[in-house]
Amino acid sequence: MLNRSLASFWRSQRRWFYGLLAGVTALSLIVGTPQPTQAISWWELLMRGAQIFQLSNLSDQQEVQLGQQINQQVGVQLNRKGTPISNHREATAYINSIGQRLAAASDRTDIPYTFQVVEDPGINAFATMGGFVYINAGLMYEAENEAELASVMAHEIGHIVGRHAVGQMRQQALASGALAVAGLDQSTAVQIGVDLALNLPHSRGDEFDADRIGLAMLRRAGYAPSAMVSFMQKLQRGGSPPAFLSTHPNVSDRVQTLRQMLQENPPTASEVNGLDAVSYRNLLRRFAQ
Structure with a gap:
């Protein structure tokens, strides 16, 4: 009985074994074929279990997955600098509420967004990439209103x-x-991705594009669009540009471009939210307690 069972099992597994053998043979032929244009061999990729990202055709799911890993390493780097991601629940919830409101008014609502305060x-x-945004506590206190x-x-x-970070990553990799x-x-x-987030500036074209996209998003979310201009001007008058602007295109050029967009399409009566400076300052004082 036992012999018959073993024989039956072997017959049922024979097709699977031959398929595996054929696959290994085919793989050995691929590995044996010279691949001079590839920096990493297919065999090495198989052994390492590494995922390969085709940046010219990166899906939303892949971008989010890559962004999650970059975010983890950004957190490690920030900790080493002594400026960790804040665990202040109320401040984080406040930043997240603003961010989710804006993201819902964006042209890319099919990915999750994460908003974090940096101490x-x-x-x-x-x-x-992948929806991760970081706001320094210093910037929160520098803003006049929400x-x-x-x-x-x-x-x-x-x-x-x-998708500016994806384009930058491709350029850096090349x-x-x-x-x-x-x-x-x-x-x-x-x-x-970590280097891009922490150290490398965006191109002039990307910055102007982000201004244009951001202004439209700000307006759709109901915020006063004049705030984008007023905050840039405020930082410009402060003397040496802060880190937020020091690597960006000339602030005067950005302000002029934004003003022109607002002149061509003036704010409506519904685009006036977020200008209450007193309420904003009271909120920040509560965070500091």
């Missing part, structure tokens, strides 16, 4: 909507020789 007194904000704060957040969401025919491996993509 840094410097005036700065940045974003990475609309000014929202204008910066709208600009950063504009970078995500425009420049460094890390981009193979198959695409970019996961660990290299994360390293480039």
